[in-house]
Amino acid sequence: MSPNSENSLMVSLQNNEDLPAELREEILADARDSLNEMMAGTDPKFPKIKIAPGGVNNWIIGEEADAKKTFNGLILTNAKANAYWHKEDNTNNPIFLDLPEGNNYELPLCHSFDGITGSRERELVQENGNQVGCFGRCSDCFLNEYGTTVNDSGARGRGKACKNGRRLLVIMDGVEFPFILTLPPTSIKNFDAYVTMLRGKKKPLWSIWTTFALEQVRDGQIAYSVFKPGAPVDIMPNLIVDIYNLRKQFKPQIQTAITEDEFASSVSDDDNESPI
Numbered sequence: 001m002s003p004n005s006e007n008s009l010m011v012s013l014q015n016n017e018d019l020p021a022e023l024r025e026e027i028l029a030d031a032r033d034s035l036n037e038m039m040a041g042t043d044p045k046f047p048k049i050k051i052a053p054g055g056v057n058n059w060i061i062g063e064e065a066d067a068k069k070t071f072n073g074l075i076l077t078n079a080k081a082n083a084y085w086h087k088e089d090n091t092n093n094p095i096f097l098d099l100p101e102g103n104n105y106e107l108p109l110c111h112s113f114d115g116i117t118g119s120r121e122r123e124l125v126q127e128n129g130n131q132v133g134c135f136g137r138c139s140d141c142f143l144n145e146y147g148t149t150v151n152d153s154g155a156r157g158r159g160k161a162c163k164n165g166r167r168l169l170v171i172m173d174g175v176e177f178p179f180i181l182t183l184p185p186t187s188i189k190n191f192d193a194y195v196t197m198l199r200g201k202k203k204p205l206w207s208i209w210t211t212f213a214l215e216q217v218r219d220g221q222i223a224y225s226v227f228k229p230g231a232p233v234d235i236m237p238n239l240i241v242d243i244y245n246l247r248k249q250f251k252p253q254i255q256t257a258i259t260e261d262e263f264a265s266s267v268s269d270d271d272n273e274s275p276i
Helices: 011-017 021-039 184-199 237-255
Strands: 047-050 059-061 066-069 069-082 111-112 163-172 179-183 208-219 222-231
Touching: 047 222, 069 237, 163 184, 163 237, 179 184, 184 208, 184 222
Parallel strands: 047 179
Antiparallel strands: 047 059, 059 066, 069 111, 069 163, 069 208, 163 179, 208 222
């Protein structure tokens, strides 16, 4: 694994034996300085990896939306990620919040990066005169219970109003910055089984190559794809320090702003997100 693409200027220079060695090193040093200048004072926006809808077993990678059946990556870190988007114009939603009319709240209305503590510490108002939970504690929150999704017609579904996922920072070979991949609820069971297996073997996620594959699942007439990890492969010993440094550098980025498209389910209808 190298932080440089096989077709990058850096690799081309290193392999160009037609250039005098001294000039080659001078240009390489300048290229490294140029890469650092490019990021000075910037807030990097990491590209996303998503599961394509419809059960086609494709990963959609980056802003160019490249479709891949499988890819190999290093998971630098992972975290539970919960998020609730309140639709104030949904008059059919039976979940009532005491938000002032026209309140310009930030979205998501509440989120969590550990699945334990929500970002908004406030009481959740009442439904039919009964308090149904509170923001602040995910385990107590009514919105984090199955059966609280609401479709456009106002009918309850099987899923949770608060979206639950697993957020990963994934380094792909040849790319210096990580991708953000948020696994939807339907993929959590497979991911949890995978990391439990690795924990039993005392293998940190960042120390092995994970094969990211997908398998199709059907729920009635609806097909969707779920994460199916391949056999892990240990990284080469000479990469341990480099990967460890990347993990230290980027680990805090797991708590960058959550966007709604990250939680777009691979299932066409959230009502089909069965309890796991």
